[in-house]
Every structure is written in C-alpha cells, then in structure tokens.
Amino acid sequence: MTRGQGVIIDIHGHYTTAPDPLGAWRDAQIAALGNPAQAPDPAGPAISDDQIRETIEAHQLRRMDERGIDVTVFSPRASFMAHHIGDFETSSVWARICNDLCHRVAELYPDRFALAAMLPQSPGADPATVVPELDRAVTELGAVAVNVNPDPSGGHWTAPPLTDRSWYPVWERLVDLDVPAMIHVSTSCNPAFHTTGAHYLNADTTAFMQLLQGDLFADFPGLRLVIPHGGGAVPYHWGRFRGLAQALGKPEPEEALLGNVFFDTCVYHQPGIDLLLDVIPHRSILFASEMIGAVRGIDPRTGHYFDDTRRYVENAGLCAESLAAIEEQNARRVFPRLDARLAAQGR
Numbered sequence: 001m002t003r004g005q006g007v008i009i010d011i012h013g014h015y016t017t018a019p020d021p022l023g024a025w026r027d028a029q030i031a032a033l034g035n036p037a038q039a040p041d042p043a044g045p046a047i048s049d050d051q052i053r054e055t056i057e058a059h060q061l062r063r064m065d066e067r068g069i070d071v072t073v074f075s076p077r078a079s080f081m082a083h084h085i086g087d088f089e090t091s092s093v094w095a096r097i098c099n100d101l102c103h104r105v106a107e108l109y110p111d112r113f114a115l116a117a118m119l120p121q122s123p124g125a126d127p128a129t130v131v132p133e134l135d136r137a138v139t140e141l142g143a144v145a146v147n148v149n150p151d152p153s154g155g156h157w158t159a160p161p162l163t164d165r166s167w168y169p170v171w172e173r174l175v176d177l178d179v180p181a182m183i184h185v186s187t188s189c190n191p192a193f194h195t196t197g198a199h200y201l202n203a204d205t206t207a208f209m210q211l212l213q214g215d216l217f218a219d220f221p222g223l224r225l226v227i228p229h230g231g232g233a234v235p236y237h238w239g240r241f242r243g244l245a246q247a248l249g250k251p252e253p254e255e256a257l258l259g260n261v262f263f264d265t266c267v268y269h270q271p272g273i274d275l276l277l278d279v280i281p282h283r284s285i286l287f288a289s290e291m292i293g294a295v296r297g298i299d300p301r302t303g304h305y306f307d308d309t310r311r312y313v314e315n316a317g318l319c320a321e322s323l324a325a326i327e328e329q330n331a332r333r334v335f336p337r338l339d340a341r342l343a344a345q346g347r
Contacts, residue, residue, distance in 0.1 A: 006324060007347050008310065009331040009338070010064070011145075012182065012228055012264050012288030013072035013113075015102055017059040018080075019052065021045035022101065026080065029094065033086050044097035052104055061112060063291050067310050070347075073331075073338065074102055075116035075147050078293075079195060081186035084154030088122040088129055095120040095133055103141040111345055114338050116145040116182065119170075121152040123159070128169035138177050144338040145226075146174070148181040150207050155190030155199050162207060163214025171220045178336050180224035180262075183207045196294035204232025208261070212245055212253055217260045224260055224334050226286065230267035235279040254281065262334055264288035265309045265326070268295050273312035282322045286330050287313060 025045035032038035064072060076098035083091055099117045106113045117137035119130040137143040148170065151157050160166055162183070174181055188199035204227050217223060227234070234241060238253075245253050264286050267273050276285065289309040299306050313326060332339035 006328045007070045007342060008068055008287070008327050010069045010072045010288050010291070011226065011286045011331050011335065012266055012290045013060060013074045014077045014290065014293055015074060015098075015105065016077045016292050017055045018077065018101060019045075019047050019055055021047050021051075022097075023080075025097070026094065029090065030085055033090065042093050044100065047101065049104070049108060052101075052108060056105060056109065056113075059292055061109065063305075064112065067289075067291075067308055069289070069310065070112070071338075071342070072113055073116045073145055073335065074105055074113040075145075075182075076102055076118045078147070078184050078200075079187045081118050081121075081147070081149060082154065083121040083149055083152035083186055084123055084156075084189055086122070088120060088125045091122045092120040092133065096136075099133070099137050099141060099143070103143075106142065110341075111347075114335075114341055115141055115143040116147060117141065117143040118147050119149070121149050123153040125152075127167050131169055131173050134170070134173055134177075138179055138337070142337075142341070143179070144335050144341065145180050145182060147184045148225075149185050150183055150203055150210070151185050151199075154186065155188035155193045157206075161210040161214065163210055163216045168219070171216070171223050175220055175222045178222075180226055180334050182226040182228055184228055200229055200294070201232045204229050205234060206232075208232070208234045208241070208257075209244075211257055211261060212241060212250060213248065217257070221260070224262065226262045226264060226334070228264045228266055228288065228290070230265065230272060230276050231263040231280070235263070235276045238279045258284040262286050262330070264290075265313055266290045266293075266307075267309065267312070268306040269299075270312050270315060273309065274316055277313075277316050277318065277322075282318075282325055283330060285326050286334060287327045 025040050028040040095118050103115050106115045120133050185203040188195045193199040262284050266288050289307050291307045295306045
C-alpha cells in the first residue's frame with residue numbers, strides 16, 4: 001500500500017470493547033423495567049480511566065496504529081443503542097451514559113478519537129425529543145457527529161420515513177449546529193432480520209430510497225447524512241435507483257442527493273470497494289472501517305482482517321487526489337467540527 005499524505009480519518013467507529021461494567025449496568029436497567037425501585041444508579045457505572053485505556057489500547061488503538069489510521073470518529077456501540085427497549089426515559093439515561101463514556105475516550109486520546117453521539121430515540125416518541133441530548137453532546141461534549149436510527153422499533157419499521165416533517169426539528173438543529181448525522185440502526189428484535197447481516201444493510205438501502213422519494217434537501221440544503229456500510233445495496237443497484245428516480249419524476253440521484261448524502265467504505269472485500277469507487281463520485285465517499293465491529297475475523301483468502309478497509313481503498317488504483325479526498329479531505333468537509341478539532345491540534 002502507498003499511504004496518502006495528510007491525516008487518515010476513519011469516520012465510522014464504535015466502542016464495541018467498552019469495559020464490562022457498562023454492559024452490567026445496562027442489564028440491570030433492563031431487568032428493572034417496570035420496577036423503578038430496582039433501577040441502577042442513573043449516574044451510570046463506575047469505570048476508571050485505566051479501564052478505558054486498557055480496552056482502547058489493546059483493541060481499537062492497536063488496530064489503528066497497525067493500519068496507519070490517525071483519527072477515528074467514535075460512537076457508542078450500535079447494537080447497544082437498542083432503542084426498542086423501554087421508553088424514552090430509558091433511552092435518555094442510557095444515551096447520556098454511553099455518550100459520556102465515549103467523550104471520555106476522546107478526552108483521554110484527543111488526537112486519536114472524536115465523539116459521535118447516539119440519540120435517545122424510542123418507538124412512537126416524537127423525534128424532537130432527542131434535541132436536548134443532541135445539543136448537550138455537541139455543545140458540552142464536543143461531538144462532531146451523531147447517529148440517527150431510522151427504525152427505533154428494532155426491525156419492525158414503525159417510524160415515519162426520514163423525509164416526514166416529524167423529523168424536521170432534528171434536521172433543523174443539525175444544520176444549525178453544522179453537524180452531520182450517520183444513519184445507523186441498532187439491534188434487530190425481529191427474528192426475520194439478522195442484525196448485522198440483514199437489518200443494517202436493509203436500513204442503509206431503505207434510508208437512501210426514502211431520501212430519493214422525498215425532497216428533504218430542498219428544505220435543508222445544508223444537511224449532511226452519511227449512509228454507512230458502503231450504502232447497502234445502493235451502489236450495486238445504482239441503475240435501479242436511477243430508473244426509479246426517473247419513474248417518480250425525480251432528478252438523477254447524483255444531482256439530487258449526492259451533495260448531501262455520503263457513503264462510507266465499510267465494505268469488506270476488494271471487488272465491493274472497487275464497485276463503490278467506480279459507481280459513486282469520489283467526492284461523496286468517506287473512508288471508514290467500523291473496525292472491531294460486525295465482522296471481526298481474518299479473511300482466509302487474503303490473510304488480512306475483513307475490516308482492514310484501508311488496504312482495499314489503497315489497492316484500488318486511485319489517483320493521489322482521489323485518495324486524499326476519500327481518506328481525509330471529504331471527512332474534513334462533511335464534519336467541520338472535526339476539521340476544527342484537527343486544525344486546533346495543528347493538523
């Protein structure tokens with residue numbers, strides 16, 4: 001591989017290796033649903049800085065160093081969001097605890113991690129209820145992005161589409177704060193949909209189709225949304241989406257959406273990355289790996305980790321300009337608060 005110049009930014013990481021007390025606290029919270037007297041301390045679990053260092057340095061940070069990744073945009077574990085459990089208050093307390101923990105990671109390693117916050121969504125709750133935690137995460141914790149779950153029901157899809165006006169307070173606040181959102185579902189409680197093999201990819205594809213059907217960016221031209229996992233089925237079926245846009249009387253998706261919608265490179269084989277880079281304009285692709293996430297093993301065909309996506313990107317024959325855009329410049333443009341954070345560090 002030939003390393004591009006500048007800062008290598010991975011825009012999609014989760015704290016999948018969080019210290020055990022976090023999971024134990026969540027188990028206790030769930031066990032106490034319906035019996036508030038048994039609820040664990042709402043302040044959250046006791047986790048020391050040393051415990052954080054141990055879990056980060058042995059896992060994410062070690063892999064970042066091995067792969068030459070400088071900075072990761074880091075959010076709570078996606079499957080742990082589990083917005084379908086409990087009610088809004090359940091999610092509100094849980095989101096605060098998880099965001100505070102990832103903030104501590106970014107404070108302990110300010111040159112390596114930047115916070116992306118989860119939101120306290122809940123099935124049937126007005127999306128506007130997440131705005132206070134969004135504000136807190138950005139203005140108090142320094143979050144550079146948030147994750148938005150288009151299906152808080154956990155695989156039953158009871159929420160209105162992302163273009164519905166009920167979402168507008170969220171989009172308006174994101175624009176005001178100049179913060180992008182990654183569209184990312186959580187655990188599936190529907191046995192028909194495996195969480196990472198089906199639900200995640202279904203959601204990526206569904207979100208794009210919702211955006212294609214609507215006119216969200218006419219109302220919010222400054223809104224920036226990242227669809228992870230390479231966009232789900234979208235690049236592979238680009239002709240289908242172009243044809244559907246035509247049938248719906250919509251402009252070409254590249255014209256209507258790809259100034260506001262971005263795909264990441266969490267695609268775990270070389271032909272998939274090659275297709276993504278061939279179909280989607282390079283200005284709309286952001287480097288990411290979601291390392292130590294859904295796919296953690298080593299590919300026996302290559303001898304490398306499936307999620308070592310930088311290897312695929314740098315083996316794709318890109319020109320230096322495109323490589324720098326995907327590995328750094330696009331992220332700095334889409335995540336301006338991350339750019340400001342890096343600039344303050346002299347990078």
